[in-house]
Amino acid sequence: MRYALVRDERREAEPGLSGTCPGCGQAMIPKCGDYRVHHWAHRGARNCDSWWEPETPWHRNWKMRFPKDWQEVLLRASSGEKHIADVRTEHGLVLEFQHSHIRPDERRAREAFYPNLAWIVDATRRKRDRPRFEEGRRSLRLTAWQGIYTTPFPDGCFAQDWLDSRAPVFFDFSGTEPSGPRAPADREVLWGLLPGRAAGNAVVIAMPRRQLVQAAHRRPQILASRRIVETIDALFRAQARLDARRVAVRSSWRFRGSGPRRRRARF
Numbered sequence: 001m002r003y004a005l006v007r008d009e010r011r012e013a014e015p016g017l018s019g020t021c022p023g024c025g026q027a028m029i030p031k032c033g034d035y036r037v038h039h040w041a042h043r044g045a046r047n048c049d050s051w052w053e054p055e056t057p058w059h060r061n062w063k064m065r066f067p068k069d070w071q072e073v074l075l076r077a078s079s080g081e082k083h084i085a086d087v088r089t090e091h092g093l094v095l096e097f098q099h100s101h102i103r104p105d106e107r108r109a110r111e112a113f114y115p116n117l118a119w120i121v122d123a124t125r126r127k128r129d130r131p132r133f134e135e136g137r138r139s140l141r142l143t144a145w146q147g148i149y150t151t152p153f154p155d156g157c158f159a160q161d162w163l164d165s166r167a168p169v170f171f172d173f174s175g176t177e178p179s180g181p182r183a184p185a186d187r188e189v190l191w192g193l194l195p196g197r198a199a200g201n202a203v204v205i206a207m208p209r210r211q212l213v214q215a216a217h218r219r220p221q222i223l224a225s226r227r228i229v230e231t232i233d234a235l236f237r238a239q240a241r242l243d244a245r246r247v248a249v250r251s252s253w254r255f256r257g258s259g260p261r262r263r264r265a266r267f
C-alpha cells in the first residue's frame with residue numbers, strides 16, 4: 001500500500017519508519033527497494049484485503065492524480081466486510097485501478113461492494129489487448145454525440161473478462177508511457193465500455209485522460225452511463241420501427257402497383 005499510519009498520520013513508506021495498517025491495525029514495514037515502487041507491506045505474509053494487488057508504477061501514476069485523502073480509503077459494509085478502495089472521491093465515486101487478471105467472481109463481488117464504481121484497466125499488460133482493439137475499433141460507429149460510439153461486437157474490441165461488467169470500464173492502452181501535452185493524442189485517450197447494451201450494441205466512449213480525471217474530481221460519476229445507454233437504446237429502437245414501417249409501406253406500394261416508386265410490370 002502507498003500509505004500506512006505512523007503515529008496517526010498517513011505516511012508514505014520510508015526506510016526506518018514503522019507503521020500500522022489502516023485496514024486491520026497490524027504492523028507494517030516499509031519496502032523501499034530498487035525494483036518495485038516504494039510501498040508498505042504487512043509484517044505477516046498475508047494482506048488483510050484479499051482484493052489488494054501489488055502496486056505497479058501504473059497504479060501510482062493514476063493515484064497521484066487525486067488528493068492524498070482520496071487514496072486508499074477504507075470502506076466497511078454493514079456486514080462488517082471491509083476493503084480498501086484505490087480512490088474514493090468526496091462525491092462517493094470509487095475508482096479501482098486494475099493491472100493484474102481478475103477472476104469474474106471477484107470482479108462481481110467488487111462491483112457489488114462498491115455500488116458507485118468505475119474501473120480503470122491497464123490494457124498494456126497483455127500483448128493481445130491493444131492489437132485486438134486496433135482491429136476491433138473498425139466496428140465502432142459514431143453516434144450523434146462526439147466521442148460516443150456503438151458496436152455490435154464489443155468482444156472484438158475488449159477482453160472477455162470485462163464485457164458484462166456492471167460498472168463503466170476504462171481501458172488505458174498507454175500504461176506508463178509518457179503522457180502529457182507532448183504525447184501523441186491517442187495516448188491521452190482512454191476507451192470506456194459502458195454497462196448495459198443499446199438494442200444489443202455496446203456503447204463505447206473515447207475520453208481524454210485529463211477529462212476523466214477532472215470529471216472524477218467534480219461529479220459523483222464520470223459520465224451518466226445509464227442515461228447515455230438508455231437514450232441510444234431508445235434511438236435505435238425508434239429507428240428500427242421507422243425502418244420496419246418504410247419496408248411495409250414500400251412493399252404495399254409494390255403490391256398494389258401504385259405510388260411513387262411504382263415499377264413497370266415485367267412480362
Ligand SMILES: [Zn+2]
Pocket residue numbers: 021022023024025026042047048049
Ligand atoms: Zn491490514
